[in-house]
Amino acid sequence: MITAEREKLPGELPAATELGALGQRLGASLAVLLRNRLAALGLFLVLLVLLAALFAPYLITHDPFQMNLPDRLKGSSAEHLLGTDIYGRDILTRLILGSRIAMRVAFGAVLLAVLIGVPVGAVSAYTGGWTDAVVMRFVDAFLAFPGRLLAIALVAAMGPSFLTFYLAIGLTSIPGYIRVVRATVLSQKEREYVEAARMTGESEFRILFFQILPNCIAPILVLVSLDFAHAILVESSLSFLGLGFPPPAPSWGLMLSEARGYMELAPHVAVFPGLVISLAILGFNLLGDGLRDIFDPRQYERQ
Amino acid sequence: MTLYIFRRFVQLIPVLLIASFIVFFIIHLIPGDPVEIMLGEERYDRAQYEILRQKLGLDEPLAVQYVHWLGRVAQGDLGQSLRTQRPVLDTVLERFPATLYLALAALIIGIAIALPAGTLAAVKQNTVYDYGAMGFALFGIAVPNFFFALLLILGFGLYLGWFPTLGYIDPTANFPRFLWHLTLPAMVLGTDLASTVTRYVRAEMLEQLRLDYVRTARAKGVPRRLVIYKHTLKNSLISATTVIGLQVGRLLGGSTIIETVFAWPGVARLVLEAVYSRDYPLLQGAVLFLAFTYVGVNLVVDVLYKWLDPRISFK
Numbered sequence: 001m002i003t004a005e006r007e008k009l010p011g012e013l014p015a016a017t018e019l020g021a022l023g024q025r026l027g028a029s030l031a032v033l034l035r036n037r038l039a040a041l042g043l044f045l046v047l048l049v050l051l052a053a054l055f056a057p058y059l060i061t062h063d064p065f066q067m068n069l070p071d072r073l074k075g076s077s078a079e080h081l082l083g084t085d086i087y088g089r090d091i092l093t094r095l096i097l098g099s100r101i102a103m104r105v106a107f108g109a110v111l112l113a114v115l116i117g118v119p120v121g122a123v124s125a126y127t128g129g130w131t132d133a134v135v136m137r138f139v140d141a142f143l144a145f146p147g148r149l150l151a152i153a154l155v156a157a158m159g160p161s162f163l164t165f166y167l168a169i170g171l172t173s174i175p176g177y178i179r180v181v182r183a184t185v186l187s188q189k190e191r192e193y194v195e196a197a198r199m200t201g202e203s204e205f206r207i208l209f210f211q212i213l214p215n216c217i218a219p220i221l222v223l224v225s226l227d228f229a230h231a232i233l234v235e236s237s238l239s240f241l242g243l244g245f246p247p248p249a250p251s252w253g254l255m256l257s258e259a260r261g262y263m264e265l266a267p268h269v270a271v272f273p274g275l276v277i278s279l280a281i282l283g284f285n286l287l288g289d290g291l292r293d294i295f296d297p298r299q300y301e302r303q
Numbered sequence: 304m305t306l307y308i309f310r311r312f313v314q315l316i317p318v319l320l321i322a323s324f325i326v327f328f329i330i331h332l333i334p335g336d337p338v339e340i341m342l343g344e345e346r347y348d349r350a351q352y353e354i355l356r357q358k359l360g361l362d363e364p365l366a367v368q369y370v371h372w373l374g375r376v377a378q379g380d381l382g383q384s385l386r387t388q389r390p391v392l393d394t395v396l397e398r399f400p401a402t403l404y405l406a407l408a409a410l411i412i413g414i415a416i417a418l419p420a421g422t423l424a425a426v427k428q429n430t431v432y433d434y435g436a437m438g439f440a441l442f443g444i445a446v447p448n449f450f451f452a453l454l455l456i457l458g459f460g461l462y463l464g465w466f467p468t469l470g471y472i473d474p475t476a477n478f479p480r481f482l483w484h485l486t487l488p489a490m491v492l493g494t495d496l497a498s499t500v501t502r503y504v505r506a507e508m509l510e511q512l513r514l515d516y517v518r519t520a521r522a523k524g525v526p527r528r529l530v531i532y533k534h535t536l537k538n539s540l541i542s543a544t545t546v547i548g549l550q551v552g553r554l555l556g557g558s559t560i561i562e563t564v565f566a567w568p569g570v571a572r573l574v575l576e577a578v579y580s581r582d583y584p585l586l587q588g589a590v591l592f593l594a595f596t597y598v599g600v601n602l603v604v605d606v607l608y609k610w611l612d613p614r615i616s617f618k
Contacts, residue, residue: 140314141321146552146597149574150325152559153590156578157332233447237560240449241575256450263453264461274450282445 032294039290045283046225052096053103062090064097065248073266082272085255086262087248091269094250095276101251102280105165106231110224112170117177118213118220124178125185126208132182139175147172151234155243168238169231176223184216218295225288229281236277252277307609311602322594323376327369329590330359330583337361341385341581355385359584381588386580391588395570399592401471402562402569405492406554408485412493413500414547420497421504422539425512426531436501443498452491452564459487469566488565492558496550503546504539511535541612548604552597 034040052059062080068088075083082091124135151168158164188194189212197207238244239253247254252273259270330337338356360368375382381391424436460468466486474481511517512535520530562572570589577586 137317138321141318144318144598144601145322145325145594148559149590149593149597152574152578153326153329153586154332156586157329159334236447237449241560241563243578253449256453260453263457267457270453270457274447274453278446278450281447282441285441285444 029294033290036290036293038286039293042283042286042288042290045279046228046287049099049280049283050103053099056096056100059096060090060093062093064089064093064250073262073269075266075268083266083268085269086258091255091272094255095252095273097250098252098255098273098276099280101245101249102232102235104162105169105235106228108162108166109169109173109231110227112166113173113177113227114220114224116170117174118181118216120174121178121181122185122208122213122216125182126189126204126212135178136182139178142172142175148234148237151238152241152243155238160238160243160245165235165238165244169234173227173230176227177220180219180223181213181216184219185212188212188215218291222288222291222295225284225291229284229288232277232280232284304610308606311605315598315602318598319595322598323373323591324369326587326591326594327372329587331365333583337583341583358383376591381591382584384585385582386585391585392592394585395573395589395592398568398570398573401567402555402558402571404474404481404485405488405558405562405567405569406551408489409492409496409554409558410547410551412489413496413550416493416497417500417504418540418543421501422508422531422536424501424505425508428509433505436505440498440502443494443501448491448495448558449560449564451494452487452561455487455490456564471566471568488558488561488567491561492554496547496554499550500543500546504543507539507542508535511538541608544611545604545608548601548607551604552600555593555596555600 033043066089068084071080071084071088072086073084074080074088077083080090080092082095085091085094120135124132150172154168154171155164158167185208194207194211197211202211235244236251236253236256239249239251240257242254242257244254245251247258255273256270256277259266259273263270333340338352338359338361342352342355356362360371363371379392381395383389384391384394387394420436420439424433427433456468459466467484468487470484472481472484512531517530517535520534521527558569559571559575561567562569563575566572570593574586574589574593577583577589
């Protein structure tokens with residue numbers, strides 16, 4: 001699959017329009033990404049999870065909630081590829097459906113962090129002075145607070161809901177975006193093209209958000225990928241602790257937690273959800289690392 | 304140096320204020336009437352309701368409540384547990400040793416793995432050793448602690464039966480048995496720590512090995528082995544201290560999962576017990592304690608870092 005995608009690339013090259021040039025650059029980035037075997041593996045795993053979440057209703061083969069006690073804790077078979085859980089439900093079906101919970105939580109949390117972190121970081125760096133000093137104090141204070149604890153406290157108080165998860169995970173991710181965007185804007189705002197844009201009478205708002213901010217896309221993408229991994233980890237951890245969505249929600253962490261008491265009898269019931277969580281986290285981490293290698297050539301050379 | 308420490312303390316004030324505000328605010332995020340929720344589903348009379356409401360200070364305006372609460376916290380009064388009626392601080396302090404022992408054990412295991420693995424990976428870059436160490440690091444990052452814990456319980460606990468999978472023994476009562484119970488949880492947290500630190504030590508060593516002083520030393524005829532152990536490793540350790548320090552903060556503040564899985568009676572598990580029993584004063588107290596510990600450890604690490612490397616100047 002990977003080699004097939006790489007061979008397709010030359011076909012995309014002849015394109016002269018601006019959009020084509022962008023496509024060409026994306027294609028070139030993709031080529032670099034695929035040449036890095038670990039990053040390619042990451043991309044593959046990420047796509048797998050995303051596609052599972054997107055097409056879950058068409059992929060599942062069983063009722064995810066219908067209990068069938070005579071069939072409980074069965075091993076792998078043609079009927080149940082990954083076996084059945086403690087209530088006789090098809091594990092594969094529940095894992096596929098679980099990707100929806102994980103991805104929805106991750107999307108919401110990351111979106112929240114980006115929507116707040118990026119503008120705050122950009123404006124803070126661009127205006128400088130007092131605003132910047134105050135924002136950075138807040139960032140420091142926030143980073144000094146243990147994030148996992150905040151998540152537990154928030155979920156404990158607000159009860160499990162998607163909104164709670166968005167807040168519990170998203171809030172702790174904000175400082176990362178503020179710092180990354182701030183660093184990039186600081187390095188760009190004295191450049192000549194900014195001066196040139198100012199000469200042509202562009203408003204400060206347009207300069208910041210349309211001229212400077214596109215330069216931050218690369219580091220933001222890296223952070224988004226890593227934060228997806230983080231969100232999956234926190235959501236499954238909280239669900240594992242029983243603080244997430246209540247049963248019978250097919251959350252990966254909850255599935256693992258439910259299987260705990262039956263580990264000696266049927267280890268696969270715990271191992272499959274654990275494996276899926278690990279692979280999803282691995283995928284987003286590898287993709288994030290791979291993207292960083294593309295965007296930060298200095299580090300790429302070192303390896 | 305004294306001035307630096309003083310300045311760091313002053314910088315701590317906003318951090319602690321924000322942390323305390325978050326913790327204070329938890330109770331107000333509870334949907335509905337927190338007093339009713341704390342009293343539980345069972346029937347309660349009006350007088351009981353009013354007593355609790357007043358005890359929690361919920362009849363006052365929010366700002367007044369915060370100032371009062373902060374004043375009490377500053378005097379070491381974290382309130383009373385709703386369930387046991389004992390002072391929260393006592394309960395938290397009682398639980399702290401277990402968390403501390405686990406963190407220390409994990410730290411020792413983590414460093415014992417990370418330093419050799421990271422060094423070896425850098426010195427023998429792009430060899431089997433390097434890939435092995437990096438594979439281990441990826442494993443640590445990808446596999447969540449709770450899953451790794453279950454795998455260890457399954458393997459060493461249930462199948463092999465070498466280690467107990469639950470519980471805690473007081474070290475003063477029976478030290479060998481304490482260590483025996485400590486092994487599995489410490490292994491999980493230690494591996495987690497090692498995976499982060501290994502990557503860092505490797506990157507730092509690679510950076511150092513490319514510097515001019517290494518070439519100079521080699522040119523003078525110093526054996527490579529000596530250069531690595533006497534020069535580059537030392538220099539790498541300085542920056543590794545920061546990463547390790549941050550991990551210590553994390554260990555002391557966030558091993559809720561491991562303490563729960565292994566029924567280890569530490570402060571992090573106390574947080575969860577408070578959540579389950581809706582004992583909000585206890586929850587607030589325990590979270591505040593852990594947050595302050597985390598901040599305190601990070602301060603110590605920063606100071607240590609500066610002491611180790613006087614070239615670093617902070618503005």
